[in-house]
Amino acid sequence: MTPTEIVLQSPSVKTPEAFTNAKAAVDRLCELYETATSFLCREFTEALAKGPSGGRVRAFYPELRITTTSFAKIDSRLSFGHVAEPGVYATTITRPDLFRNYLEQQITLLIENHNVAVVVGASDTPIPVHFAVANDETITVPQDGAADFTLRDVFDVPDLSTTNDDIVNGVAETPEGCAKPLAPFTAQRVDYSLARLSHYTATAPEHFQNHVLFTNYQFYVAEFEAYARKMLADPKSGYISFVSTGNVEIFDAETEIPAVDKQPQMPTYHLTRKDGSGITLVNIGVGPSNAKTATDHIAVLRPHAWLMVGHCAGLRNSQSLGDFVLAHAYLREDHVLDDDLPVWVPIPALAEVQIALERAVANVTKLDDYDLKRVMRTGTVATIDNRNWELREHAGPVQRLSQSRAVALDMESATIAANGYRFRVPYGTLLCVSDKPLHGELKLPGMASDFYKTQVARHLMIGIRAMESLREMPLERLHSRKLRSFDETAFL
DSSP states (O other): OOTTOOOEEOOOOOOOEEESOHHHHHHHHHHHHHHHHHHHHHHHHHHHHHOOOSSEEOOEEEEEEEEESSOOOOOTTOOSSSOSSSEEEEEEOOOTTTTHHHHHHHHHHHHHHHOOOEEEEEEEEEOOHHHHTTTOTTOOOOOTTTSSSOHHHHSOOOOGGGOSOTTTTTOOOOOTTSOEESSSSOHHHHHHHHHHHHHHHSSOGGGOOSEEEEESOTHHHHHHHHHHHHHHTOTTSOEEEEEETTTEEEOSTTOOOOOOSSOOSSOEEEEEETTSOSEEEEEOOSSHHHHHHHHHHHGGGOOSEEEEOOEEEEOSTTOOTTOEEEEEEEEEEOOTTTTTSOTTSOOOOOHHHHHHHHHHHHHHHTOOGGGGGGTEEEEEEEEESOTTGGGSOSHHHHHHHHHTTEEEEESSHHHHHHHHHHHTOOEEEEEEEEEBGGGTBOOOHHHHHHHHHHHHHHHHHHHHHHHHHHHTSOHHHHSOGGGOOSSOOSOO
């Protein structure tokens, strides 16, 4: 062996195989992934204990591939489940155990719509050791320089040059002779977000449900837990557990949840159902940066819908504290998504979500039709990146708000909606007016306490009712074609 030759240690894997059954295809993906990650965990543990055995240790993500030579004859109402034109399409896969239901659904549609088999085998993309050991709590990757050997000389490490949003942003270029993307995210991008989710929310990705509520106040958490306990006490509710930060899971309404010493940056709670169709509540805190961070990572879980149910500044004198605002348009001055989604891109309201929210308001308030206008206004929501915008010179901002016909202002809604649009996740916004700074009603401590006591429970219940309504809608109807671009991936 010459000095330049490198010994490569890899697990033996089965040759690629074609499948016409989605369940069998996912079983093979699970087998390949388990073989690869178990090998890396074992080799990494031994390297930490005894030092490297020599050479480079490498295992590869599983790959799913389809080849079609004809255009598919598909139901034109369906926005996903088919490729745009004949060719070869592929995607790397991670955590097939976590994504089993999603993968089986997407693969089934591919096989049915194109009448061809899918091919499962090992890809040529290495699995970074950090991601391979992430699911083994007994293994910790030491920081650079802490081990007795240079980690990247032996194992593959995360490579941010290949972990990006080029596919969903529509700027990915497929080199000549290579397969086109089959899914919106690569395995590395998914693994990166799964790790970030655990860090920011202090709950495991396995607990996230298909319907996600975002809020910007901790007050909603107590109400969400109270509702969860009520549901756990009702055997007919369909909900089976409540998960709090630190992955504390309770199955009984009377079980106490121990207090945590340190709250995560984005405290997250899950009211779960067996099929994942429950509700997750994320307190993203204040600001568009947090809103982008949360949605950037939750998007890889392919939720069925997400809604913002937070507080806002009412901009019209006719509004009262506690009124609701149903966003049907967004004025984007948050700036955090300008490089990914230009501000000239319109963010459309989604009829399915708008109807669910309006019906939920009517259900909870017991008002309907024209009377609903007493407590709810539909209009443009402005999202900005300066919490103290009221302290600046007013002529410019107020003129823009007036010209846009904005009825409310906050710091998160447009970001969440824009990222929903970008990631093809149905989105919506229902805000609650907590102050009216243009009319002298500022959010002061005394006013806030009375307002929170009377409005939080009702507002949260509207969000829950809307999600429960969307849950009853078939996925192919909920996922609107207006979120799909000209050249889309087959996978949702």
